[in-house]
Each structure stands twice: as structure tokens, then as C-alpha cells.
Amino acid sequence: MTLASAIGAPIWVRDGQGDRPPGKIGAFTTSADGLWLVSANHVLAANGAYLDTLTGVYTTSGLVSRTVIFAELKPRGNRGDAAACRVAAPPGFRPTWPPGWRPFHEPLCPPRRTPVKIHAGGQDRFAIVVQRGSFRVDLQQAGLPGNLGEVEFADSLLVRTQDPLFLRPGNSGALVVTAGLRCRPVGLITGTSIEHGSDTVVISLLTHVLAALRLPPQILV
Numbered sequence: 001m002t003l004a005s006a007i008g009a010p011i012w013v014r015d016g017q018g019d020r021p022p023g024k025i026g027a028f029t030t031s032a033d034g035l036w037l038v039s040a041n042h043v044l045a046a047n048g049a050y051l052d053t054l055t056g057v058y059t060t061s062g063l064v065s066r067t068v069i070f071a072e073l074k075p076r077g078n079r080g081d082a083a084a085c086r087v088a089a090p091p092g093f094r095p096t097w098p099p100g101w102r103p104f105h106e107p108l109c110p111p112r113r114t115p116v117k118i119h120a121g122g123q124d125r126f127a128i129v130v131q132r133g134s135f136r137v138d139l140q141q142a143g144l145p146g147n148l149g150e151v152e153f154a155d156s157l158l159v160r161t162q163d164p165l166f167l168r169p170g171n172s173g174a175l176v177v178t179a180g181l182r183c184r185p186v187g188l189i190t191g192t193s194i195e196h197g198s199d200t201v202v203i204s205l206l207t208h209v210l211a212a213l214r215l216p217p218q219i220l221v
Helices: 204-213
Strands: 010-015 027-031 034-039 056-059 062-065 068-070 083-087 116-121 122-136 148-158 176-179 185-192 202-203
Touching: 062 083, 122 185, 122 202, 148 185, 185 204, 202 204
Parallel strands: none
Antiparallel strands: 010 056, 027 034, 034 083, 056 062, 068 083, 116 122, 116 176, 122 148, 148 202, 176 185, 185 202
16 A cells, blocks of 8 residues: 555545545544544544445555445534545654644634635635634535535534635635644635525534544644
């Protein structure tokens, strides 16, 4: 197995139905069980639907894992869209960060009007935090079992952007950080808000994602 280490690089699952829609590498963290690559539940697990016939998790460098964990999604009250896969890496491994990013280990929940960014299409893409609260996301296309389509996420962030490359579906699971040189990790892209329009994106707070997966409360930088 090989390992793509670039934060924001594509990642997807291959199962009995073939290659599933890709998302993004969100972050890496370590536990007593090893190194974990963190992304969204609906990218890596589809709430368990992908795992029954899973053949592997892939990045552009090839097969990276066959071990996936996820926090179960329910119709309401979820505190994060969370999954991770265990990956092998050499001693001293560090993720490859976008140019100019100098991230902190510890996540932050920024206040309203804070500029945030992701890395997509080879460039930084920006948004503004507009609200913290509960929001609904349509995950119908993710193939969640039990006809679980509209899913509510509690204590999440809502950001607004005019950049279509921030909004594109393939960014699910991407790491959102505060804009600026010393960026703080904020959360993972979950999807477009049903209530607030197509220019808004729901962010699962990274603190909730890591807690839901029972992983340490900081990321590898």
C-alpha cells in the first residue's frame, strides 16, 4: 500500500459497486492503534453501507487502507460527519500541507465573520463563518442505508462563499482552517445547507469529529 499525504487530495472507496464518489483527505491523527486519515462518514463509509463489500480506500497514489471506522449518522442530532481509515506510514511521517499553510495542532471554533479557507483546485478557496447551530444537509446521493437522506447536524458551523470551487460536491471531508498564515483547524466540509441556500456550506467541527471517532483531540501537522 502507498500513502498520499497531501491535505485536500482526493480520496474514495472501492466496494462491490465499484468506485464511489470521491471526497477529500481532511487530516491525519495518531492513536495507540496507529495513524488515521480523517474524512467524512458519507465519503468513507456511507454509514456502513460501503463496508459490507469494501475492497479498499484509495487515493491518487493507490490503495491506502482496508480499515474504516465511522460515527453513525442518525436523522437528527448528529455532531459531526465523521470517519477515518487506518493507514501505514514510515516513522516520522508528516502530512503535506498546502503552500503557505502553517497549521496548529489544536482545533478551534471561530466566531461569526471569521474568514476561513480550504485548498481545492490547486488554490486556497475562501468563505466566511455566518452562524453556529443546527443545520440540515441532503445526503441522498451518498447512498446511506435506510433511506437516510436529509440529515441534521447539531452544533455545527455554517459558512457562506461565492466561490464555486469551495461549493463543489467533491470537497466533502475537506479540512477547513482559519484564513491567514498561522491557520487553526476548524472542521470538515459536510455539505450544502438545505435551509440557507446553495451558497452556504455546513462544517462539522473537528473537535466533534475526533471525539465521535474516539481519536485524540488534535491533528498531526
